[in-house]
Amino acid sequence: xxxxxxxxxxxxxxxxxxxxxxxxxxxxxxxxxxxxxxxxxxxxxxxxxxxxxxxxxxxxxxxxxxxxxxxxxxxxxxxxxxxxxxxxxxxxxxxxxxxxxxxxxxxxxxxxxxxxxxxxxxxxxxxxxxxxxxxxxxxxxxxxxxxxxxxxxxxxxxxxxxxxxxxxxxxxxxxxxxxxxxxxxxxxxxxxxxxxxxxxxxxxxxxxxxxxxxxxxxxxxxxxxxxxxxxxxxxxxxxxxxxx
Numbered sequence: 001x002x003x004x005x006x007x008x009x010x011x012x013x014x015x016x017x018x019x020x021x022x023x024x025x026x027x028x029x030x031x032x033x034x035x036x037x038x039x040x041x042x043x044x045x046x047x048x049x050x051x052x053x054x055x056x057x058x059x060x061x062x063x064x065x066x067x068x069x070x071x072x073x074x075x076x077x078x079x080x081x082x083x084x085x086x087x088x089x090x091x092x093x094x095x096x097x098x099x100x101x102x103x104x105x106x107x108x109x110x111x112x113x114x115x116x117x118x119x120x121x122x123x124x125x126x127x128x129x130x131x132x133x134x135x136x137x138x139x140x141x142x143x144x145x146x147x148x149x150x151x152x153x154x155x156x157x158x159x160x161x162x163x164x165x166x167x168x169x170x171x172x173x174x175x176x177x178x179x180x181x182x183x184x185x186x187x188x189x190x191x192x193x194x195x196x197x198x199x200x201x202x203x204x205x206x207x208x209x210x211x212x213x214x215x216x217x218x219x220x221x222x223x224x225x226x227x228x229x230x231x232x233x234x235x236x237x238x239x240x241x242x243x244x
Contacts, residue, residue: 005230006211006230006234007230008031008032009031009061009204009207009208009211010208010211010212010230011031012027012028012029012030012031012032012204012208013204013205013207013208014208015027015028015030015031016028016201016204016205017205021123021126022119022122022123022126022197023123024197024201025050025051025054025119025197025200026042026043026119028054028057028197028200028201028204029042029050029053029054029057030042032057032060035060036053036056036057038053041120042119043118043119043120043123044118044119044120045118045119046115046116046117046118046171046172046175047116047117047118047119047122047172047174047175048092048116048172048173048174048175049092049116049172049174050118050119051174051175051177051196051197052088052089052091052092052174054196054197054200055085055088055089055174055196055200056085056089057200057204058085058199058200058203059085059086061203061204061207062203064084064085064086065082065083065084065085066081066082066083066084066085066088066199067080067081067082068080068081068083068194068199069081070179070181070192072183072185072186072188073188073190074183074186074188075183075185075186075188077183077184077185077186079181079183079184081179081181083179088174088177089174091173091174092174101115102114102115102144103115103171105164105167105168107156107160107163107164107167109148109149109160110146110147110148110149110154110156110160111146111147111148112143112145112146112147112156112160112164113143113144113145113146113147114142114143114144114164114168115142115144116142116168116171116172116175117138117141117142117168117175121138121141121142122138124137124138124141125137125138125141135161139156139161142168143156143164174196176193177193177194177196178191178192178193178194179191179192179194211230214229214237214238214241215229215230217241218237218240218241221240222240
């Protein structure tokens with residue numbers, strides 16, 4: 001584990017343990033906001049920028065490569081995937097903790113002033129009673145104004161909504177991460193969705209369990225308190241555990 005404070009890894013695990021969905025992504029990042037350069041509420045960051053921060057957290061804990069498993073939809077073989085995190089987050093180098101403000105997007109049929117969806121938007125939309133109501137709630141939160149050539153403010157059509165989504169994705173590319181995969185066994189190729197919060201949660205949970213095992217072993221051997229053990233670097237804890 002990199003030199004992130006072990007206490008914060010445990011805190012992130014504790015707070016994310018009972019969280020679900022979008023709330024879990026926020027719980028994972030909250031203890032590390034300072035180290036990751038977050039400015040303002042994490043819930044107001046565009047989703048892709050939030051997931052870029054989660055990938056940076058993964059890199060701090062595990063290293064430069066993201067490791068994942070995928071199952072081939074045709075032959076059901078399990079494939080190992082390794083992705084360089086630096087390349088995935090390269091579009092988020094400037095002001096990593098800030099999100100873009102609303103921008104004017106020209107759809108040809110209308111100029112829409114809109115902002116990329118954030119975690120708070122998805123949480124609000126998730127409380128809607130139906131899929132249609134959730135989409136309407138999300139559009140209402142993300143769109144500030146619609147200006148048509150004839151001066152009207154008529155709502156967007158389904159086609160315009162799709163075009164707007166594509167334009168916003170260009171501005172926040174990690175909002176929907178698809179990884180191109182080819183199966184060496186059967187030759188099947190497909191684009192797999194990468195659930196960044198789920199992957200980071202699995203890593204944080206496993207790291208926290210490893211830290212707790214180290215604390216248990218050192219406390220049992222030397223009688224030290226958890227606070228004193230967690231104040232050590234990971235290298236120092238392992239050095240003590242390696243002593244005969």
